[in-house]
Amino acid sequence: MTTTTATSTAARRSTELEKLIPLRPADFRVLTGDRPTGPLHLGHYFGTLHNRVRLQHLGVEVLLIIADYQVLTDRDVAERLGEHVENLVLDYLAAGIDPQRATIFTHSAVAALNQLLLPFLSLVSVPELGRNPTVKDEINHSRQSAVSGLMFTYPAHQAADILFCKANLVPVGQDQLPHLELTRTIARRFNERYGRLLPEPDALLSPAPLLLGTDGAKMSKSRGNAITLSASADETARLIRGAKTDSQRHISYDPQSRPEVSSLVLLAALCTGRDPHEVAQGIGSGGAAALKRTVTEAVNEHLAPMRARRASFARDRGYLRRILRDGNERANAIAETTLAEVRSAMGTRY
Known part of the structure; x- marks a missing residue:
C-alpha cells in the first residue's frame, strides 16, 4: 500500500x-x-x-x-x-x-x-x-x-x-x-x-493546524521559538511582538505565500473561534503592529483561565x-x- x-x-x-x-x-x-x-x-x-x-x-x-x-x-x-x-x-x-x-x-x-x-x-x-x-x-x-x-x-x-x-x-x-x-x-x-x-x-x-514559531519555522520546544502554555501575559506579548512577519502592510490570510503572517492570523482565529479570513479582514491595512496586538489580546484572553488553573495546581x-x-x-x-x-x-x- x-x-x-x-x-x-x-x-x-x-x-x-x-x-x-x-x-x-x-x-x-x-x-x-x-x-x-x-x-x-x-x-x-x-x-x-x-x-x-x-x-x-x-x-x-x-x-x-x-x-x-x-x-x-x-x-x-x-x-x-x-x-x-x-x-x-x-x-x-x-x-x-x-x-x-x-x-x-x-x-x-x-x-x-x-x-x-x-x-x-x-x-x-x-x-x-x-x-x-x-x-x-x-x-x-x-x-x-x-x-x-x-x-x-x-x-x-x-x-x-x-x-x-x-x-x-x-x-x-x-x-x-x-x-x-x-x-x-x-x-x-x-x-x-x-x-x-x-x-x-x-x-x-x-x-x-500548523502554527509557526516566532522565527517563522515550525513551533518547537528545542528551537526556542515557541509560546509556552506556562508563559506569563507579559512574556507572551514580548514573544509575539518579536514574531517574524513580512513587508506588506495589508493583512491577509494566505498560508502558501504569506506563511508567517497567516500563522499569526490563524493563532488569533483559533483563540477566538473565528474564521482566519474574518480575522485578517478585521485588521485590514493596520499592518504588522495591529496584527500583533490582535494576536496578543486573543492569546492572553484564551490562556487566562489556563494560567489561573496552572497557578492553583502549582501551589x-x-x-x-x-x-x-x-x-x-x-x-x-x-x-x-x-x-x-x-x-x-x-x-x-x-
Missing part, C-alpha cells in the same frame, strides 16, 4: 470514527502522550491537548503516557527529568485534563508495559524498523554521536505503549501514521501466531505526585493483566 493510499484510508476511517465516538464513547480507549523534554506550547495545545480534553468530555477513556524513557532516544542524558514530568502534569491540568477521568502515568513506572517490548520485537524485522520514516528523521536530527538501540527500536516500544492497555484509538498526525501502522502489524502478527488477544488500533487523524506539588502515583497504579494494574494474558497465549506461564 502506498503512503498516499494509506493516508486516504486512515482519513476515511477517522471520519467514520468521529461519527461513532459521541454515540458510543464507552467503546473506545485512547492512548496518547508526550515526552517530558520541556514545557508544552500553543502548537501542542491546538494540535493535541484540546482534542484530548474533547474526547475526555465525550466520555472516552483516555490514558496519557509521560514517556520519560523515550527522552533518551535522541539524547545522552535526561536533564531535569523530574521537573519536566511535574510541569507536564501541570500543563495537562491547566488545559482541562481531569485526573479522575483520565489516567496520567509515567513510562518508567510500568514494568509490565516495558516487558512487552521483548515479544513484540520478535514480531518485526530489522529492515521494518529501519525504514520507518519518523525514526529516519529522528536519527538525522539526533543529538547523539551514534544511533542508540532505544532509538532504533522506538516504533516497537511505542507499540507496547499502545497495546499494553489495548487502546483501540490513537490520535495522531499524518506523519505518525507509519508508527501506528507498525503497531497494527505487531498486533496482527501476535494474534495470528498466538490467538486473537490484541486490538489493531485505529488512527484518529486530527486536522491539527501543591504533592498533589501532582499523587496524581502520578494513582495513575501509575492504574496503569500497572492494566499492564500486568495484559502481560499475564500475553504470557498465557505464548505458553510462558510456569
Whole structure:
C-alpha cells in the first residue's frame, strides 16, 4: 500500500470514527502522550491537548503516557527529568485534563508495559524498523554521536505503549501514521501466531493546524521559538511582538505565500473561534503592529483561565505526585493483566 493510499484510508476511517465516538464513547480507549523534554506550547495545545480534553468530555477513556524513557532516544542524558514530568502534569491540568477521568502515568513506572517490548520485537524485522520514516528523521536530527538501540527500536516500544492497555484509538498526525501502522502489524502478527488477544488500533487523524514559531519555522520546544502554555501575559506579548512577519502592510490570510503572517492570523482565529479570513479582514491595512496586538489580546484572553488553573495546581506539588502515583497504579494494574494474558497465549506461564 502506498503512503498516499494509506493516508486516504486512515482519513476515511477517522471520519467514520468521529461519527461513532459521541454515540458510543464507552467503546473506545485512547492512548496518547508526550515526552517530558520541556514545557508544552500553543502548537501542542491546538494540535493535541484540546482534542484530548474533547474526547475526555465525550466520555472516552483516555490514558496519557509521560514517556520519560523515550527522552533518551535522541539524547545522552535526561536533564531535569523530574521537573519536566511535574510541569507536564501541570500543563495537562491547566488545559482541562481531569485526573479522575483520565489516567496520567509515567513510562518508567510500568514494568509490565516495558516487558512487552521483548515479544513484540520478535514480531518485526530489522529492515521494518529501519525504514520507518519518523525514526529516519529522528536519527538525522539526533543529538547523539551514534544511533542508540532505544532509538532504533522506538516504533516497537511505542507499540507496547499502545497495546499494553489495548487502546483501540490513537490520535495522531499524518506523519505518525507509519508508527501506528507498525503497531497494527505487531498486533496482527501476535494474534495470528498466538490467538486473537490484541486490538489493531485505529488512527484518529486530527486536522491539527500548523502554527509557526516566532522565527517563522515550525513551533518547537528545542528551537526556542515557541509560546509556552506556562508563559506569563507579559512574556507572551514580548514573544509575539518579536514574531517574524513580512513587508506588506495589508493583512491577509494566505498560508502558501504569506506563511508567517497567516500563522499569526490563524493563532488569533483559533483563540477566538473565528474564521482566519474574518480575522485578517478585521485588521485590514493596520499592518504588522495591529496584527500583533490582535494576536496578543486573543492569546492572553484564551490562556487566562489556563494560567489561573496552572497557578492553583502549582501551589501543591504533592498533589501532582499523587496524581502520578494513582495513575501509575492504574496503569500497572492494566499492564500486568495484559502481560499475564500475553504470557498465557505464548505458553510462558510456569
